[in-house]
Amino acid sequence: MSETLILTKRWPKKDPSLVGYRADGGYAGLEKSLGMEPVAIVEQVKASNLRGRGGAGFPTGLKWTFLPKDVRPRYLCINADESEPGTFKDRYICEYDPHMLLEGIAITCFALDIHLAYIYIRGEFAKQARALEKAIEEAVAAGIFGGPKLLGKADFPLEVHVVRGAGAYICGEESALMESVEGKKGYPRFKPPFPAIIGLWGKPTIINNVETLANVPWIVEHGAAAFAALGAGKTGGTRLFGVSGNVKRPGVYEKPAGYNLKKLIMEDCGGTASGRPVKAVIPGGSSSPVLRGDEIDISLEPDAIKSAGTMSGSGGVIVMDESVCMVRALARIAMFYAEESCGQCTPCRQGTPWMWKILEKIERGEGTMKDLALIEQLPGNIMGQTICALGDAAAMPVQSFVKKFRQEFVEHIEGRGCKHGETAWGVSRQAREALVGGNRH
């Protein structure tokens, strides 16, 4: 069976330069766009059921329509912060096909009358930032954008710049991202007002994820209906799923949006590297509620996976086999949120390190049943009590791990320690070569 590949069809070996991209038909979507009414492009994207690929899954075209009609300038920010643990897809778009992203940006800017776009890329992606810089230079030199016209045809000045972050998970949150683009520390802003109304430098701003915008050229070229048909329910297109952890073939897989999680893990990724049963799966980045190994026979479509009590978020799937200690894994996740809390809101600033410390205490064998009761209560005191979603992101894994693997926490307390000892991270720890080619048959 052949599956339609949109994002990964040129990965990883095809020439990522402008020459290579054009040889494969690149910038035909932009060409076609210039012959369309901008509002018709927005309608296409709306009808395609393209939804944000950064985690929240908000309908992209709908977001675009929130821009006030008469306020200029407007800005576009492209979120290439990719910091949710388990997520590693956008980096490959930047590395292997940067012009696909740039074409998506150019079409989006043309559709929305935006003349300045910033690609905000996490500081740790030095190689990917260089790839984007190089692609921008090529596009500007070829007159695709950056001058007075787009593709030498439509009068439309457009500047695209790369802004590098400097190490802060919170800057993937859209309002913190804008603060960072403005050259500040990444403190999230209150919403409302939403960025589409008051964004960068107080002006209307659209913020879209890398993968989201990389789909736009295909939608314009092949039509909204074709894109919508690839997906399922209210989610159009394919999605990039990054699978890591204890699987035989980790990597990025491009699959229809409604693909089955179990099939992805057991067939595409070849199951666990050790052959041991799957114990737990984090389906959409570390903040998504964990699933037990017997709960993974579900669709990854954002609305469908909701009924399983979790989310496909950023598409980062982390697989743990039976040899991994769930208390160890959760304590590490809790440490991440404690480290990355920006410190602005008290429940998150104080609550995340507290959760981490209690979990470490239980893992060391020093926990009590009172600690367990506390760790069941704490997340609820953070959730919904903070300016941004980091508080919720920290609370959800704690709630779900304790609920689904409660017996392991009790065993740590009653047994005064972790029975896994030195192997709490499992016994199949090894580096493997990742697949970065989309899919394999």
Place this chain on the structure above:
Amino acid sequence: MSHHDHSTADRGPQEIAELPKDKVARFDAALPEILRRVPPDHKEAAMLAALRRAQEIFGWLSPAAQKLAADRLGASATRAEEVATFYVMYHTRPVGRHVVEVCTNVSCSLAGGFDLFEDLKGKLALENGGTTADGRITLRQVECLGSCGTAPVMLVDEEMHEGLTPQSVTQILGGLK
């Protein structure tokens, strides 16, 4: 975020005038390229890029280096300090000639990242964040580097090394002078 402790012993140069003139000149020469990317009426938006360049030139962000970036962007020194202390890739204390940063988040640790970090601590006789006595290497654990499929991974002087094995780590570290 990392909340850096400032010990009085290594506070470094305090004022711009204390910085080496040739390095200040290098920083000033790099400014136009940095400012080209931000609107002329929002020079302070270049703060992250200016601090990155200052760190490359001066080795770390002393109060004087932070003030230099602030001064050239027309921003306050406090604003520069706020940014320098918020983001983990900025060093507000001296570091070794090379900075080695190992990811120990879930996907990396499932592939041996935690073991690798513990092993390096032992080999270099360092705690997290420490620098070897000869000033060669600063070692620290960091959060997810967005390379989970090729775990375990680490950054060496901000460049990513993926699919690490004990052998490849030994080789990479051996190449750091």
